[in-house]
Amino acid sequence: MSINIIGLGYIGLPTALIFAKNGIKVTGTDYNKKLVEQLNNTQVPFKEEGLEELFQDAINNGIKFSTDYIKTDTYILAVPTPYVEESKKLDPKYVISATNSVLDVCEKGAAIIIESTIAPGTIDRYIRPIIEDRGLVIGEDVHLLHAPERIIPGNMVYELENNSRTIGADNPEIGEKIKKLYANFCMAEILVTDIRSAEMSKVVENTFRDINIAFANELTKICRSDGMDVYEIIRIANMHPRVNILQPGPGVGGHCISVDPWFLVGDYPDLTNMILTARKTNDSMPGHVLKRIRDIMREHNIMDITKVGLYGLAYKEDVDDTRESPTYQLLHRMDEHLAFGVKVFDPLIKEAIVEEQYLEFEEFLDDVEIVVVMVGHSHIKDNAAKLKGKLVLDTKNVISDMDTYKL
Incomplete structure (x- = not known):
């Protein structure tokens, strides 16, 4: 088996490297020519604990980097998934573009695995139609899967190996096949479910964290208004065995917690009052x-x-x-x-x-x-x-x- 991993940023690059380290033939593809040249010159583009060593292991095992998509049977898409500022809905243009490029070259029966975090229903709304418009049969000509990443900058290599994974698939047999692929490096539980459940679960995880952070930040404002020490109050409250309040901070950043909850707000505006309030609080x-x-x-x-x-x-x-x-x-x-x-x-x-x-x-x-x-x-x-x-x-x-x- 060989894999073409599309997108060599904070998620795609470590994923490509760890597959290669574990003996899978990998080509990493990115449209950024400068980045590809940098990688081919054995220069790691960002700092991360253990990434230099992982990069060297992958180089030793023959990983390749290119601006071209390759003809193979397995693709992993790790491209950006921003939201539209006005509507708060997912902007699917990068996923759509990458999927079209894969369809231009892939082998019959290829698996297209989307790792990028996407709003629930994204594959149904945007990806299936472009496949069907080409006259291809999903489940025969190509297989669709969603395997959302679950890693965080600062601890990526460890979490790639030790965090549980979810594989969303139309066909459970294909899901089990891809599960075995990820088991080459993932030592934690790998769950196979349907695609929509996989899409929703990842967004829910980050939304849960956003809401918890917002509670701590709202407490900060309350305490500031009345001369109380929020850190002391949180310390005391967290002594209760069923209370675990997070620490407040100056805001929420990154491309997960500050972005993914907006997908739910955009798609379910009448049902997401708490999520919207949390986003506004953190912003x-x-x-x-x-x-x-x-x-x-x-x-x-x-x-x-x-x-x-x-x-x-x-x-x-x-x-x-x-x-x-x-x-x-x-x-x-x-x-x-x-x-x-x-x-x-x-x-x-x-x-x-x-x-x-x-x-x-x-x-x-x-x-x-x-x-x-x-x-x-x-x-x-x-x-x-x-x-x-x-x-x-x-x-x-x-x-x-x-x-x-x-x-």
């Missing part, structure tokens, strides 16, 4: 951070916004993934309020990608009076002593042994 947190910054500036009679420095551009700790990050959201809000000139630093982002971004921590600190910790990187914990003398707004509650402002 409001960068604005809450901006208000806290203004409060600190007024308290200390600081009139110049350029004296404010945002620490962290990534969407979570110890990764260089900036997609949908709360810092980006906050910068956008500052632009709306004509608050230009705020400084930015992230130790994992080695190239300037926003205005007023610093690449050296000490230079960043020299030029600011207020440091807003937006991401709890290990770096800031290890260098907390260097923050002495600064006003620190610790939105992640990771700085100890010094007085800081909280959310």
